[in-house]
Amino acid sequence: MSELTDEKIVIAIQKGNTEVFGVLIERYEAKLKRYAHKFLNYQEEIEDLVQDVFIKSYTNIQSFDVTQRFSPWIYRIAHNTFVNELKRKKQGGFILFDVDTILPNLPSKETADDEALSGELREELDSLLTEIPAKYREVLVLYYFEELSYQEISEVLQIPVTTVGVRINRGRIKLKFCFENKQKKYNKNIL
Amino acid sequence: MNTKLDILKKIQSGEIDMKPRWHFVLKSLLLLLSIVTIILLVIYILSFIFFIFRQSGVGFVSLYGFRGLSIFVINSPWLLIVLAVTLVVVLQLLVHKYSFSYHQPLLYSFLGLILLVLFGAYAIGQTQFNPRLQGFVKDRNIPVFGPLYRGIDERRPESIVFGTIIEITNDGFVLESDRGETLHIIITRVTKGLPNKIYTIDETVLVFGDRKGETIIALGVRPAPVDFDFNKHDKNFGRGLQK
Numbered sequence: 001m002s003e004l005t006d007e008k009i010v011i012a013i014q015k016g017n018t019e020v021f022g023v024l025i026e027r028y029e030a031k032l033k034r035y036a037h038k039f040l041n042y043q044e045e046i047e048d049l050v051q052d053v054f055i056k057s058y059t060n061i062q063s064f065d066v067t068q069r070f071s072p073w074i075y076r077i078a079h080n081t082f083v084n085e086l087k088r089k090k091q092g093g094f095i096l097f098d099v100d101t102i103l104p105n106l107p108s109k110e111t112a113d114d115e116a117l118s119g120e121l122r123e124e125l126d127s128l129l130t131e132i133p134a135k136y137r138e139v140l141v142l143y144y145f146e147e148l149s150y151q152e153i154s155e156v157l158q159i160p161v162t163t164v165g166v167r168i169n170r171g172r173i174k175l176k177f178c179f180e181n182k183q184k185k186y187n188k189n190i191l
Numbered sequence: 192m193n194t195k196l197d198i199l200k201k202i203q204s205g206e207i208d209m210k211p212r213w214h215f216v217l218k219s220l221l222l223l224l225s226i227v228t229i230i231l232l233v234i235y236i237l238s239f240i241f242f243i244f245r246q247s248g249v250g251f252v253s254l255y256g257f258r259g260l261s262i263f264v265i266n267s268p269w270l271l272i273v274l275a276v277t278l279v280v281v282l283q284l285l286v287h288k289y290s291f292s293y294h295q296p297l298l299y300s301f302l303g304l305i306l307l308v309l310f311g312a313y314a315i316g317q318t319q320f321n322p323r324l325q326g327f328v329k330d331r332n333i334p335v336f337g338p339l340y341r342g343i344d345e346r347r348p349e350s351i352v353f354g355t356i357i358e359i360t361n362d363g364f365v366l367e368s369d370r371g372e373t374l375h376i377i378i379t380r381v382t383k384g385l386p387n388k389i390y391t392i393d394e395t396v397l398v399f400g401d402r403k404g405e406t407i408i409a410l411g412v413r414p415a416p417v418d419f420d421f422n423k424h425d426k427n428f429g430r431g432l433q434k
Contacts, residue, residue, distance in 0.1 A: 018202050018209075025195040051194050055207050058198070063215040104296040158293040 006070035013061055021061075024070075025054055031146060032078050038141040039082050041130050049085060053078045072148065072155040079138070079156055086134065100166055101159045131178045136171030143168055222285060229282045230308065236275045237312030239339070242321040243268050245416045246343045248351040252399045255383055255411040259399060266348055279304055352398045352407065353415050356390055363409065364390050366398060369419075374398075375406045384412040395419070 004012075006027065012020050032053055036046045056077050064073055129137050142148045142156060143164075150168075154161040201207045244250025244267075253263035283301050286292045292300045315321070325340040327333075354368035363378040376398050378384075390396070390412070397416075400409040 013209075014212075019199070021202065022195050022199050025198060029194055047194065051197065054194065054198050055201070058202065058207060059209055060215075061209050062212040063210075101293075102297040104298065154294065155290070158287070158290075160294055160296055162296075 007066050007068075010061060010064055010070055011066050013058075014064075014066075018058075021054075021058055024057075024074075028054075028071075028074055032074070035075070035078060035141060035146055036082055038126075038129055038145065039134065039138050040085060041134075041137075045085075049081055050078075053081050056081065069152065072152040075142065075146065075148065075152075075156040076158075101163050104160075104162070128175050128178045128182070132171060132174045136167055136174055139164055139167040140171045140175070222288065226282065226285050229278050229285070230311070233275055233278045233282065233308045234311035234315060236271055236278070237308055238315035238321060240268055240271050240275065241312060241316050242325075243271075243343050243346065246325075246419060247347040248353065248397045248399070249346070249348070251397055251413055252351060252411065255399055258410060262348055262350060262399075266346055268346070275308075279308065349402055350399055350407075352402075353419055354396065354398070356392055356394045356396060359390060359392065366396070373405065376400075376412070377406060377408045378412070379408060382409045382412060384409075388412075 004023075006024065009020050009023055013024075029050065032050045033046055036049055037043065040046070040049075053074070057074055060077070064070065129140065132140075138157070139153055142153045143150075148156065150161050150164045153164045157164070198207070241250070247266065249263055249266045252259035279301075282304055283292075283297075286300060286304065287297075324336065325343070328337045328340050331337065352366065352368050352372075352374060354366040354372075354374065356364045357367045357373070358365035360375070363376040366374045366376050368374055378390075382400075395415040397413050398407055398409050399411040400407045
């Protein structure tokens with residue numbers, strides 16, 4: 001069963017083989033916990049929230065279109081769960097339609113530069129992510145840590161692909177700004 | 192806490208259950224049905240708004256300077272306009288659940304929806320749908336539609352008159368209005384109308400101007416819309432002219 005694709009496992013679950021849902025839990029538990037941890041920016045209740053994501057996934061598994069990829073679908077459920085959690089804790093700042101999804105943006109494609117940057121940025125990202133707004137933090141986490149494509153992130157967040165590119169670029173600029181500030185403070189302390 | 196074991200235990204005990212496929216099919220159908228219903232409703236409301244503009248003359252007077260524009264703004268059916276805008280926003284929220292919508296900038300899908308309903312309303316406006324509906328509800332006690340269509344005429348301000356020219360005078364013409372009044376229309380240099388227009392007897396026109404008793408100093412004169420119902424007040428109106 002472990003060599004089957006996520007989508008084939010979902011077909012089996014939809015046909016009544018509910019036991020194999022455990023394989024999906026094994027595959028996604030660590031990823032979703034990491035996503036939750038970085039997106040929500042705190043550690044408490046993450047176990048419960050991720051469990052909630054799996055329960056919702058199981059409950060709604062018949063709505064999954066097996067011609068699509070499973071990972072954006074489960075990340076979409078996770079995204080909604082975490083956004084609701086942020087709203088519940090009044091940390092969200094999420095609005096119905098974000099300004100950057102209203103107006104058209106110039107196409108922003110994944111480039112070789114992104115790939116090169118990804119390795120280099122990872123460590124810095126990890127320590128600085130907490131300092132940038134959730135909407136930028138989330139796309140960076142999905143792109144650099146969860147390794148979803150622009151198209152998949154667009155499905156997860158239900159925003160245009162161009163907006164994903166814009167948010168990743170802006171997120172990186174904000175991170176760079178945070179990094180430079182941190183460097184300046186560090187240099188001052190040394191002097 | 193072992194997430195996998197916990198969840199599998201809950202699945203086996205029936206504590207959590209998957210929703211059946213028909214639940215999602217029904218949900219999708221309901222969503223689609225809501226979208227189609229709202230689109231049709233908005234198209235109808237917009238076509239009715241345009242019909243009000245034509246039948247009350249309010250839509251035409253906006254062309255006659257600041258005075259005409261203010262009459263247009265004051266007498267527009269704002270409740271219906273706000274309702275139509277609200278429904279378009281609700282429509283956008285519903286349509287946004289589809290990938291073809293959220294993959295595009297919101298502006299595009301919103302503009303697309305607005306164009307769709309405006310085109311639909313324009314298409315309805317080219318048919319006899321509203322005039323026929325108005326004729327149908329005129330003498331019947333039909334809820335909602337009856338008061339709606341009967342209210343069109345009440346919406347017309349005193350400064351707008353529809354009628355038929357029955358006599359040409361030195362300074363304008365005499366008009367028999369659709370409400371059965373005989374009015375003296377004075378054409379001045381400031382009257383806007385067709386350039387070098389010569390008015391003729393039996394011509395049906397809309398007159399916009401300052402009314403003092405039976406006299407109107409016209410600010411604008413234009414042909415009445417072809418689907419204007421001149422018989423709605425007086426069934427004998429116009430018949431005398433043919434004799």
